[in-house]
Amino acid sequence: MKKRIALLLMTILLTVQFLDVQAVQRFPKPEFESGYVQPETLQPSPRAELLAVMDLVVLAAALAFITWLVLKKRSRMGVFWTSLFSLAYFGFYREGCICSIGAIQNVTLALFDSSYVIPLTVIGFFILPLVSTLFFGRTFCAGVCPFGAMQDLVAFKPQRMGVRLNAVLGLIPYLYLGLAVLYAATGTDFVICRYDPFVGIFRFDASLGMFLFAGILLISGIFIARPYCRFLCPYGVLLNWMSRFSWRHLTITPAGCIQCRLCENSCPYDAIDMPVTEKNPEERPVTLRKLILISLLVPLFALFGGFTGSQLHETLAGVNGKVQLARTLLDTAALAVKPEPFEITAYKSSGKPASQVFAEATEVLRQFYTGGWILGCFVGLVFGIILARRLIISYNADYTPNKGRCFSCARCVDYCPVTPLPKEERI
Amino acid sequence: MEESADNPKIDRRKFLVTGIRATIVAGIGGVAVLTARKTLAGQTVWQLDPAKCIQCGRCATSCVLAQSAVRCTHVYAMCGYCDLCGGYFKPETKTLTTGAENQLCPTNAIRRKFVEDPFFEYTIDEPLCIGCGKCVKGCGAFGNGSLQLQVRQNICVHCNECSIARNCPADAFNRVPASKPYLFKGFEQGNTKDKNREDRG
Numbered sequence: 001m002k003k004r005i006a007l008l009l010m011t012i013l014l015t016v017q018f019l020d021v022q023a024v025q026r027f028p029k030p031e032f033e034s035g036y037v038q039p040e041t042l043q044p045s046p047r048a049e050l051l052a053v054m055d056l057v058v059l060a061a062a063l064a065f066i067t068w069l070v071l072k073k074r075s076r077m078g079v080f081w082t083s084l085f086s087l088a089y090f091g092f093y094r095e096g097c098i099c100s101i102g103a104i105q106n107v108t109l110a111l112f113d114s115s116y117v118i119p120l121t122v123i124g125f126f127i128l129p130l131v132s133t134l135f136f137g138r139t140f141c142a143g144v145c146p147f148g149a150m151q152d153l154v155a156f157k158p159q160r161m162g163v164r165l166n167a168v169l170g171l172i173p174y175l176y177l178g179l180a181v182l183y184a185a186t187g188t189d190f191v192i193c194r195y196d197p198f199v200g201i202f203r204f205d206a207s208l209g210m211f212l213f214a215g216i217l218l219i220s221g222i223f224i225a226r227p228y229c230r231f232l233c234p235y236g237v238l239l240n241w242m243s244r245f246s247w248r249h250l251t252i253t254p255a256g257c258i259q260c261r262l263c264e265n266s267c268p269y270d271a272i273d274m275p276v277t278e279k280n281p282e283e284r285p286v287t288l289r290k291l292i293l294i295s296l297l298v299p300l301f302a303l304f305g306g307f308t309g310s311q312l313h314e315t316l317a318g319v320n321g322k323v324q325l326a327r328t329l330l331d332t333a334a335l336a337v338k339p340e341p342f343e344i345t346a347y348k349s350s351g352k353p354a355s356q357v358f359a360e361a362t363e364v365l366r367q368f369y370t371g372g373w374i375l376g377c378f379v380g381l382v383f384g385i386i387l388a389r390r391l392i393i394s395y396n397a398d399y400t401p402n403k404g405r406c407f408s409c410a411r412c413v414d415y416c417p418v419t420p421l422p423k424e425e426r427i
Numbered sequence: 428m429e430e431s432a433d434n435p436k437i438d439r440r441k442f443l444v445t446g447i448r449a450t451i452v453a454g455i456g457g458v459a460v461l462t463a464r465k466t467l468a469g470q471t472v473w474q475l476d477p478a479k480c481i482q483c484g485r486c487a488t489s490c491v492l493a494q495s496a497v498r499c500t501h502v503y504a505m506c507g508y509c510d511l512c513g514g515y516f517k518p519e520t521k522t523l524t525t526g527a528e529n530q531l532c533p534t535n536a537i538r539r540k541f542v543e544d545p546f547f548e549y550t551i552d553e554p555l556c557i558g559c560g561k562c563v564k565g566c567g568a569f570g571n572g573s574l575q576l577q578v579r580q581n582i583c584v585h586c587n588e589c590s591i592a593r594n595c596p597a598d599a600f601n602r603v604p605a606s607k608p609y610l611f612k613g614f615e616q617g618n619t620k621d622k623n624r625e626d627r628g
Contacts, residue, residue, distance in 0.1 A: 041503055044582075105588075110465060419561040
């Protein structure tokens with residue numbers, strides 16, 4: 001009985017105390033006698049939600065329109081004007097966010113973090129270009145993506161890069177994609193947005209670093225056409241994969257290739273596959289040796305990459321906030337620094353026990369260990385496959401766009417002298 | 428069978444590519460379904476939780492905008508209308524006048540207006556506010572904490588990754604549904620009003 005009364009008293013006391021905290025302020029609100037009317041705290045609304053839906057509609061319409069221009073009209077001018085529109089709408093009017101490239105991270109985070117709620121428009125921005133590319137090639141890159149449109153405009157004097165340099169630099173997007181997915185999946189950071197070169201230009205509000213990065217890309221883009229798209233863009237990796245299996249794709253010639261070589265130098269992106277017509281195909285023993293070499297080397301690269309990635313997991317996790325906090329708490333020298341870092345102040349005021357911080361950091365490190373293996377395997381595999389591709393000769397009779405790398409900009413189309421077949425003879 | 432016999436090689440390749448395409452479509456569909464389970468019809472916006480905020484001052488400098496989208500917001504219903512306002516005056520101030528040397532705000536963004544003895548009303552001149560949080564700290568330390576930092580949604584450009592959130596030492600930034608963009612500490616939201624929302628019904 002005594003116990004019960006004590007409990008009851010405690011409950012009442014606690015409730016009273018709690019109510020006190022809620023209701024009584026340090027300085028109670030005055031009772032005004034002069035008829036003073038208290039102003040309202042204004043809470044201005046964000047951008048109307050309808051506009052976000054409109055963005056999605058414009059994206060779908062632009063994709064459909066440019067696909068029609070590339071595949072049916074075969075009009076370079078049309079692609080050019082569409083890309084100007086996209087630059088104006090998705091770039092300068094919408095100020096960059098959300099874009100399909102960055103949406104990779106939102107989708108990854110939504111897949112890995114159950115507490116993250118993803119807006120429908122973001123899913124749309126991620127999936128629409130992928131699906132359209134899977135059926136019609138990278139028409140999204142041609143003139144819907146504002147990044148591509150911007151770089152396409154400055155590609156005045158494109159130079160040939162050579163197959164090897166293209167292949168080596170072409171590895172960077174895979175690494176970038178892998179890192180972006182790893183950091184998004186662990187909830188650490190959105191690196192694609194962090195190192196986004198052009199969003200500052202779209203907003204006329206770039207930091208110095210961002211401005212320099214964009215400047216370098218745009219100036220080098222005069223000679224190396226679309227440097228971001230070819231050697232950085234992580235979304236381009238996904239689109240490349242999709243486009244390889246596309247149902248329809250831009251063709252250089254409207255009918256049959258007559259090997260006139262006029263289009264040979266027309267592509268600023270080195271994305272035209274030259275004809276390889278070997279009269280004497282390779283001997284069987286040679287191809288067999290190559291096959292054995294490839295099937296040994298590729299898994300080896302993957303394994304080596306995975307091991308390297310797992311060894312680097314502590315370094316990779318170094319930018320994670322939870323890991324950083326745990327490291328600072330363990331470091332007595334860092335704790336003694338005056339003035340106290342804000343992170344420590346915030347940690348103290350949050351009242352979180354140190355054990356919880358360490359547990360969270362350990363969990364993040366574990367995720368990075370697994371993630372490091374996967375990232376490393378992925379990069380190793382890609383490296384191995386790119387090397388293997390150099391060993392395989394693929395025979396090809398005509399000048400064709402490389403379905404993976406071609407941005408469907410339709411520049412080559414203007415160089416082809418072949419007249420389209422009359423309608424009744426078309427297949 | 429007989430139709431494809433005249434050119435079996437191309438057909439095999441075609442079949443393979445079609446198969447892969449179908450697999451990819453299924454894969455994308457799978458991702459769409461997985462993500463769409465937790466989807467939100469509307470947009471998300473960035474929200475600053477004042478309960479976690481430690482007024483470090485990074486809001487003023489980390490925003491991608493030259494003048495931060497985080498501004499000080501005055502929750503009037505919580506204000507004590509003090510003469511000696513911890514958010515307005517520097518701690519060592521002796522004469523309670525609006526002289527520049529007395530003001531805590533580095534940009535002179537707080538207006539002090541006499542209401543009736545001994546009460547003063549404080550309003551934020553929002554275009555001048557840089558979101559440094561100095562007044563918020565002062566008000567929280569010596570007053571009721573009615574001055575609070577908030578992301579002004581009409582100014583915010585809604586970056587996919589908020590650069591203030593990235594730099595926030597207290598993890599006070601969250602993505603929240605756009606229908607409830609503001610969060611005040613120690614105060615129910617119902618008493619404040621959003622004019623735009625009211626208009627929309």
